[in-house]
Amino acid sequence: MAKYNHTVWDRYKYKINGLLLILSCYFLYQSIFPQFPDAWKTQMLAHYEITPVPYNLDPPYLHDGSYTKDFLLSFSKGQVSEIRQAYFNIGIAPLPLEILQQGDAGILHGSQHGQEVHAISPKQIEPTHKAWLTIENWQGEQYVTSWDIP
Template structure:
């Protein structure tokens, strides 16, 4: 039996299907071409030269009931295998290793080319806060360094 009148659905279902096929291409392109903020200034921490970079310029987010901010750390000098443990936190002072080692937030992990960390942070970053890195070597030496937080991250 032939349809005498064309409904809206009959006339537009192919356009809707085409849209559904095109949308994943847009998202794949965005996923394959991410944009990141600039690396921060490189600082020397013992034998290491480290330049951190936030993965975005947004405020910290809640992750397992703690606020964290994601960072990439470029190690431009030094042997990463000499690090026993290393942590990142944002605040007015560095957290002690005994407190940092209690959980898995803030610990650095990755490869020789770069490390990643979910830096422990307050819910909102203030102008008094700094980015702190705490490194413990296999010899038990504790190395601490900090970076000033850029104004773009302070609400």
């Protein structure tokens, strides 16, 4: 009969595989039932009624060389198809469209059910900062509103 030397891997490989199966069930549950922070106050902007919801309470993260924070914007009134372009940024003042159009950061994208945005943000959000939404329609009219950051 051959003598077999058991290694650490041979001893624990079935337990590690079982742990991986349990962890996959846990992460599946988290993806099916996500938990978001509370929605911010709904505001009217022209004929749009907009409610922003941050994806998490984490600080802004570095993405393609600029700091961003993720939001979902729900439009309960108004047609999203009437918007030519819309941008979301965090700061002391809204960025002008001429600067926002130079890149793809901060632009709203999605469907009529919800617009996702990777908002342009400073590295550290200060109490004096606000979240600014800039919308331009197909007639060239621009609308700007802001939310206080809780």
